[in-house]
Amino acid sequence: MPPRGPGAAGLPSASVPNGRRPAEGAGSGGGPSNGTAPRAAFTPGNGKPEGAEEETGRQRLLKGVWPPRVTRAQMIVAVLLFGLGLGLAIQVRSTNENSVLRGARQEDLVRILDELDSRTQRLQDEKRRLENQRTELENSSDQAEEARKQTLQKEQQLGVLAGTVAAQGPGITITIHDAQGSVEADMLLDTVQELRAAGAEAIQIGSVRVVADSYFSDSGGSVEIDGRKVTQPYVVKVIGKPEDLEPALNIPGGVVQSLEKEQATVSVRREKKIVVDALRSGKRPDYARSSSR
Numbered sequence: 001m002p003p004r005g006p007g008a009a010g011l012p013s014a015s016v017p018n019g020r021r022p023a024e025g026a027g028s029g030g031g032p033s034n035g036t037a038p039r040a041a042f043t044p045g046n047g048k049p050e051g052a053e054e055e056t057g058r059q060r061l062l063k064g065v066w067p068p069r070v071t072r073a074q075m076i077v078a079v080l081l082f083g084l085g086l087g088l089a090i091q092v093r094s095t096n097e098n099s100v101l102r103g104a105r106q107e108d109l110v111r112i113l114d115e116l117d118s119r120t121q122r123l124q125d126e127k128r129r130l131e132n133q134r135t136e137l138e139n140s141s142d143q144a145e146e147a148r149k150q151t152l153q154k155e156q157q158l159g160v161l162a163g164t165v166a167a168q169g170p171g172i173t174i175t176i177h178d179a180q181g182s183v184e185a186d187m188l189l190d191t192v193q194e195l196r197a198a199g200a201e202a203i204q205i206g207s208v209r210v211v212a213d214s215y216f217s218d219s220g221g222s223v224e225i226d227g228r229k230v231t232q233p234y235v236v237k238v239i240g241k242p243e244d245l246e247p248a249l250n251i252p253g254g255v256v257q258s259l260e261k262e263q264a265t266v267s268v269r270r271e272k273k274i275v276v277d278a279l280r281s282g283k284r285p286d287y288a289r290s291s292s293r
Contacts, residue, residue, distance in 0.1 A: 163209040163280035167202040171274035174236040182262040185216035185223045198248035202239040202276040206230035209278040242270040
């Protein structure tokens with residue numbers, strides 16, 4: 001029976017615009033018979049190719065992922081997770097160390113305890129030794145400092161007595177006017193001796209410092225002390241207790257009455273501050289040496 005054409009078996013025939021039929025070979029799965037490349041399919045509604053739509057979607061996805069945008073909440077969560085991981089790592093390590101000790105033998109544990117006890121004992125001994133050394137240094141430092149202070153004080157005292165350093169303090173000032181020129185060196189020496197007996201600590205006559213080895217001499221109607229001439233009026237500056245020095249000079253038959261018998265005028269004045277600034281050069285003894293060792 002001859003085959004039926006389109007419209008056979010009661011099926012309606014496909015209508016073709018302008019009465020034309022599709023080209024041969026064109027079907028659901030076939031391609032063009034002339035070898036040309038297929039055209040891109042168009043998406044309905046916007047008229048753009050389907051491949052262009054997929055490319056645009058990838059670009060939007062990439063832009064949304066990179067560069068990453070980290071919020072403050074995400075940063076806090078990351079820091080907390082890092083801290084949690086670090087804590088877990090330390091805990092695991094500690095657990096491993098404890099497991100090592102837990103699995104050790106009894107002899108090993110006893111040896112470890114003995115070593116710890118020995119180390120503790122050595123550290124305690126070292127601590128005591130250092131404490132004792134510190135105490136000795138502190139004591140020696142205090143003693144050395146005290147000895148240094150005493151040495152400086154002794155040096156100042158000896159310097160005042162030797163006349164090598166200046167001195168100041170309360171005392172008296174004696175002024176002797178000798179219009180007749182009758183005051184001689186022995187009278188001034190008696191005055192110095194009386195002052196020393198009354199507790200004078202530093203004496204200066206004119207511009208000469210009077211010390212233990214000072215000597216007085218007469219020279220052509222004037223007085224010399226240690227070879228240096230002193231002129232009138234004789235001004236004697238004395239450092240000491242004024243309440244003791246002044247009465248010692250004014251006792252009956254004392255220095256003041258002896259000078260007044262020679263027609264000299266003597267005045268004694270108490271002062272709160274006397275400055276003795278005349279100095280003598282230190283002289284090393286030729287023969288005397290210290291007997292202390």
